[in-house]
Amino acid sequence: MDCEQLVEIVLPGIVEPEGLQVRRAALPQPGPGQVLVAVEATGVSFAEQQMRRGRYYDQPPFPFVPGYDLVGRITATGPGTDPQLTGRRIAALTKTGGWASHVLLDPADTVPVPDGLDPAEAETAVVNGITAHQMLHRHARIRPGQTVLVHGANGGVGQLLAQLARAAGAEVIGTASARHHDALRALGVTPVDYRAGDVPAQVRRLAPGGVDAVFDHLGGRSVVDSWQLLAPGGALVAYGSATTRDDTGSKQWPVLKILARTWWWNTLPNGRRAHFFNIWAGRSLHRDRFRARLRADLTAVLDAVRRGEITAPLAARLPLTDAAEALRLAESGTVTGKVVLIP
Structure with a gap:
């Protein structure tokens, strides 16, 4: 690939993965x-899977370049920017625009990547790692000895949630299909087979008094079940609506339903708490605070990966121009870990 040429993957509209387009331009x-x-x-995250269906609740108008996060090296600086930044490896959240050979960023939105980390290895822990860390420590505020339920514990966010919760001294119950149970046990997680039916009943047998926190990316009925599984003083953190990925109609409605439910539950006098996690919350009103929190949390996650305390599995590395294959693979449900594009 010509290093003096910009290569981007464009999502032109609601298309199958093969409908992605490769665009080349001057650097x-x-x-x-x-x-x-x-x-x-x-990386290829669940957000891009929703975006290609027009289902991500605040995606930009088509056409646009997807790509929620990235790892790369600073190769040039603009006027008024510290030239000593050149050569530094950084990570960044972009929401869109990351599926490209080059991107322009504000240096305040970048976080240094520790030496010794492979870029693809670091990439697997960017959006997934921040999401898991902030939900666990800033919202649920997990303490040693508590019990948490992680839905989709074999997924990109779920695996990091499970590991970070175990590192914090919590017991973890994780839902996944049976083929992932041995891997979850190796992480110290008690697995529950969501395909075996009546997940709430299975969880109650393991935690008769309820769980101290539930992390729910599924939405729909699952959010209600998750709330009802909480022990007194427990916290529900909802962070998606995966069960509505293939629905039609309003893309905002599934999220608005969750928001309405969490608002109502928080008015009830039972000591339990409900949150809908949005990684971008506060960015527009408190940009400096948002950036400081992002830097602190991502630095903590990447340092933990560097020390080997947590692992973020890499499902596959594919060339950027094979984005269609990468997206289809990520959507297939046949891989464990994150699919990463390498420009």
């Missing part, structure tokens, strides 16, 4: 307060 130059980043790894 952009950083303007004032910008850095040019040569992308070394960018």
Whole structure:
């Protein structure tokens, strides 16, 4: 791939993965307060799966370049930007735009990646790691000896949630299909087979008094069941609506239903708490605080990966121009870990 050429993957509309387009253009130059980043790894997350269906609740109008997060090296700096940043490996949340060979960023939105981490390995822990860390420590506020339920504990966020919760001294119950149970047991997780039926009953047998926190990415009926599984003083953290991925109709409605439910539950006098996690919350009103929190949390996660305390499985590495194959693989449900694109 020509390093002097910008290569981007464009999502032109609601299409099958094969409908993604490759766009080439001249390499952009950083303007004032910008850095040019040569992308070394960018991930395929659930957000892109929703976006190609037009189902991500605040996605931009088509066409656009997907790509929620990335790891890369700063190759040039614009006027007024510290030239010593050149050569630094960074990670960044982008929401869109990451599926490219190069991106322009504000250096304040970048986080240094520790030496010794492979870019693809680091990439698996960017959006998934921040999500897991913030839900666990900033919202559920997990303490040693508590018991938590992680839905989809074999998934990208779920595996990190399970590991971080175990590192915090919590007992973890995790839902997954039976073929993932041995891997979950190896992480110290008690597995529950969601395909065996009546997940709430299975969880209650393991935690008769309820659980101290539930992390629910499923939405729909699952959110109600999760709330009812909480022990007194427990916390529900909802962070998606995966069960509505293939639905039609309003893309906002599934999220609005969860928001309405969490608002109502928080008015009840039972000491339990409910949150809908949005990784971008507060960014528009408190940008400096948002950036400081992001930097602190992602640094903690990447340091834990570097020390080997947690692992974020890498399902596959594929060339950026094979984004269609990567997206189809991620959507197949046949792989464990994150699919990563390498420009």
